[in-house]
Amino acid sequence: MKPHKIIVILLALMLAAIIFVPIVSASDDLSKESAIKNAETAYQKEIILAAFGRVPSEKLPYTDLRKIDSDPWYSSLRAVNSESDKELQKYYYPNGPMIGKGIDMKGSIVVMINKDWVVNQSVLKEIYEKISEQGRQKGIENIPCRFISMGLMETQATRTEQIRPVIGGTKVHMAGYYSTLGFVATDSSGNRGIVATGHMGSIGSSVYQPDPTVSGAFIGYKTTLGNTYSDSSWTQLTSGVTSNPKVYESASAYKTFNYWDDNPSGLTLYMSGVESGLTTGSTVYQANVWNDHYGKYIQNQWYATYSSATGDSGAPVYEKYSTGETVLVGIHVGRSNGTGYAIFSPVQGIRRDLNWITPLTG
Incomplete structure (x- = not known):
């Protein structure tokens, strides 16, 4: 190779190095400056x-x-x-x-x-x-x-994992099937328990959260069944199992039930189920509903437009007030075949069937 060609190549390489180095340094400085600004902004939000x-x-x-x-x-x-x-x-x-x-x-x-x-x-x-x-x-x-x-730290588990304290909107298992935990409540003696669907398992069935394959998942026995004004069940929590008046919406969002109401008010409905996750809809009307599991009509159930799927039975149904409060109004029980309407039992019916349990609020 001729000498003048070597000189040209060397000059080109040196020029490339001169151009390249400042670009990297500027990028590093910009990245650091952005990180500092982001940290400052985050701190100011506290x-x-x-x-x-x-x-x-x-x-x-x-x-x-x-x-x-x-x-x-x-x-x-x-x-x-x-x-x-x-x-x-x-x-x-x-x-x-x-x-x-x-x-x-x-x-x-x-x-x-x-x-x-x-x-x-x-x-x-x-x-x-x-x-x-x-x-x-x-x-x-x-x-x-x-x-x-x-705020206190909340573990970011999925709704199908073991979550303690137990809360609504998470997976429960009984008699070989899974469904969704509705909400935590207290009975007339002050004992805490959970409300879930009534059409899975029977009186005396072991209840697990999330399922029997997980160590420490047993939370109690199904003791009371509701099938007149609701499709619901009561399980008193066994000793050592903690609970909170919350509902799982996502891995980073647990909402506290601030109040409960006997029936929906007409605001947007929220349903938080194991299969469908968080869905929304509107209340349509109230009517008696034929329930194949019990072979009879369940009185005064509500029809709604939120989406749902198998595994969502028992899921909490609730409203959110414009003032920020979350209000429990019932639990999901099923769907109207072929019409797309969801059906839920109101808190009023659940309480009548389960010896006037009181939903836990916070």
Whole structure:
């Protein structure tokens, strides 16, 4: 190859390298800047209940998390965070409002307060004083501390997995078949139990959530059957099985039943079943319905337009008020063959059949 050709090739390679390197660096800087902005935006969405102390002026509003381990300030914060825990045990959930404590990317101690707790500023000050005392012992005056409102963690399981506490809209199994858990309730003696479909299993059947192949899935025995004003059943929860007045809508969304009503009000209906997931529709009309399983008419059932499938029997049916409340109105029992209408038993009928159980609300 001739010398001048070699020189041309080398110059071309050098030019490519010069152009290529700045592009990568600019991309990295842009990515880092975007990450910082996203972190700032996410932090601002948190509800700050109170802030004490001050962040040292030399600290940036956002700290690169990859550098925390070698940062003297964060080492001090971690020490204070760990030592102060010994003095704060009585404030932790379930006996107190704290559900977590740590450090944030702004160079502060952060205390997470249960969002369902009624804020008491004097209690927040008590907590800060104990943190501040540990700070002074480590040579930090006016240690920065933020109190933020946070919700308790909810596991993001699928509705066909074991979920504890047990909630509505999840898989239950009895007598070799599966269906959907309707809702949690209490009987006249205050015992908690679940309401599910009546047309699966019989009195005395073992009930599992989600099914008998899972360790610890047994939740009780079917003890009461409703087949006059509803297609429902009652299972008192066995000792040690916890429950909540919630309904599974998705892996990241559990809604709390705030109220229950005897019958639907005419608002949009929601049905949350094991097979269909979350579906919506409208109430159409009320009528007595022939039930092949019992060989008789079930009185005063409601027809609706939400979609459903086999396996959804027992699923909670509910409404959502414009003010944000979720209101239980019944459980899904089946479909009208060939017409596309869903059928559900109202809370009023369920309560009459199951010895006036009371749906649990929160």
